[in-house]
Amino acid sequence: MEGLIGFLGGLIIFQSLLFSQVEKPEDSTSSQNLVIFKGDTMKILVAYYSRTGNTRKASQIIANTLNADVDEIVDKKSRKGILGFLRAGYDATRGNTTEITYAKDPENYDIVIIGSPVWNGRVTPAVRTYLIRNKEKMKKAAFFITCAGRPGKCLKQMRELYGGAVIAEKVILSKNIEEGAKSFAEELKKLTSSH
């Protein structure tokens, strides 16, 4: 019992330490030089997981700007409360998958934009599972993550899990969701419009 309390206490301190430092003071974006055409006819999906709403909000802004479909990836494992929070950090750190549901087939889209919160510097189990399950179906991808300031290796993990062509990536800070999402959407708009 003492061991368990010590472990949980340690985990809480560890997680709060992670959040308290800012790795990059501003949102950051990177994109590869992959030219995409077709403008109007391009079908875009924004698929996201969100525990507390930040990634959902960013997804909706991006989808509205790009006239894209939006799909929520639901984690069937409860992430509520302190236990849910601790399990979330633990599962992300261990690289665990989870049981998910979602409604739209990524195969029907030219580009799939995927959004994940950062958990302990890592991708969420829900997005990990989605990428593993759908990587073969996704023609092109763009990734964004929302976090308190410590993105860690989340984007790198997403890139590696997918293994295909990533047209753009962005770190959006949770204190700056609207601005970050708008600027990423504008960047994607340029990349996806005909020229």
Ligand SMILES: Cc1cc2nc3c(=O)[nH]c(=O)nc-3n(C[C@H](O)[C@H](O)[C@H](O)COP(=O)(O)O)c2cc1C
């Ligand atoms: C379990 C857990 C671990 C987290 N770890 C990090 C982290 O390592 N770095 C960070 O900057 N933010 C971290 N956060 C904060 C979230 O990434 C941030 O609040 C995010 O925007 C939440 O997205 P959501 O509202 O869509 O769930 C963590 C949050 C949770 C619940």
